[in-house]
Amino acid sequence: MKTDCLLDASGECQVTQNVTVEFAGGETEMNFPLGTGATGGSVVGFETEKYEENGITILKLTNAAGFTGSRTFTITYHLSGLVTKQEDGTQLLTLPLLCPKWAYAISSYDFTVTLPTAVETDPSYVSGYYGDVIEDYMSVSDKDNVLGGTIKESLRDHESLQM
Secondary structure (H helix, E strand, O other): OOEEEEEEOOOEEEEEEEEEEEEEEEEEEEEEEEEOOOOEEEEEEOOOEEEEEEEEEEEEEEEEEEEEEEEEEEEEEEOOOOEEEEEOOOEEEEEEEEEOOOOEOOOOOEEEEOOOOOOOOOOOOOOOOOHHHHHHHHHEEEEOOOOEEEEOOEEOOOEEEEO
């Protein structure tokens, strides 16, 4: 899985996820969880049904013939309200990179976050299973206004990641 986030100065974010799934065969449904407050979701090239479960937007893709083999999907959606102003006048960005509703383990995970300006402080990361120790399993980079990362360990099903 690869997640690319493009943020603007108001804290609006356009997210694109590329997901490769290895289907054993027989699965007729695939759910793509987008996260809380996600809008405008789509799976490129497919018609989906959108629903919410506990406040999380999910796209459901069905195929009566079933999915088999390796399939790559591109998911796009929009997040807003990610920036809050702190008492000291600084801004805090809270960005969900991976929604905890993914029903599958993830063998490799990469992300990029493009910000409207250069990064002034190092971000911190928290995962659902590893907590803040997830940073021990990541390699991260930043160049001007682009942050990138790769998680070296496989992620469990229903894992989450937040920057």
